[in-house]
Amino acid sequence: MKSLLVTLDQIAEFDEIVDVRTPLEFAEDHIPGAINAPVLSNEERVIIGTMYAQVSPFEATRQGAAMVSRNIAAHLETTFADRPRNWRPLIYCWRGGKRSGSMATWLNLIGWRARQLDGGYKTYRRKVVELLDTLPRQFSYIVLAGHTGSGKTRLLNALARADAQTLDLEALAAHRGSILGTLPNEPQPTQKAFDTALVGALRRFDPKRPVFVEAESRRIGSIALPASLTEQIRRASCVAVVTERDERIRLLLEDYAHLFDDRALFKSQLARLVELHGRARIGEWHKLIDEDRRVELFEQLIDLHYDPAYARSTGKHFARLPESTRFALRPTGADLHEQACALLAQLHSASNEIALP
16 A cells, blocks of 8 residues: 555646545645545544444444445446546545545556555645745735725735735635625635635745735634734735725725625624624614614724724734835726726835835
């Protein structure tokens, strides 16, 4: 079996990566590009685990082998039915043990050149954790700072279209970062899946060029940012995005319109701020929701919640904010691309040491 084992560094040599863990394990996180061909279903893995603990390891192994054999047979008739004779798959499971070993053995007996990832997913996960510590330190960052509703995300997207390097952490986390940041019909990824996506994004950057990123706290919804990235961002040079108050309200009305589709949920999200604002104020905001007084609600949220929170946190965490470049933005305008290009030109003229597109 040793001859069938390969390392992470050899992944590029294979035609396909096959994850034979359960669908639940695969959904939590997996090697990018892998397909899921489970040799045990979610339910079967629970059955075998219970049998191992309550009956005997031998009986669990015997029953598990029967289940695995049936599932491999089903994959041969469906999932792998069209694979060519010279197909080279890389197989992995949780630890690189029996599940991936069983699949690799059968695929090799058929004539395919299947190999098994040494250490399985656990080896891959250790590599991701290592890269989360080292990769963020390889880049310089330019932080877009500004009040909620100032259009930082729209500017970041426009910078990407202008060929700047951008890291959209909120897109990776599927969350806008604020108390109302949950996206409609889009759950957040697991922490492990976010970590994998973040490593993939960082690996695509050129260390010779800066990476634009929004000012974020340590958490985006349920997702925690790696300490190394947070440290680098907080030390970075900043662009203070300045947007007129009326335009901020207009942007918030556009971006958060979906909240009024489920007003009970909207109220429950605001209710989490009771400790900070008191029941009377939260009750007033609930009333504004019921009466569909959207402009008044977001005016109060800006004046009483978002702007004070920004003043408390951003100035404390981003040391270079006082010396930042100021940039006036019109985020609801049709000329965002031109505005992004203007910012790049402004930064380029301010420092010839920054390699901007």
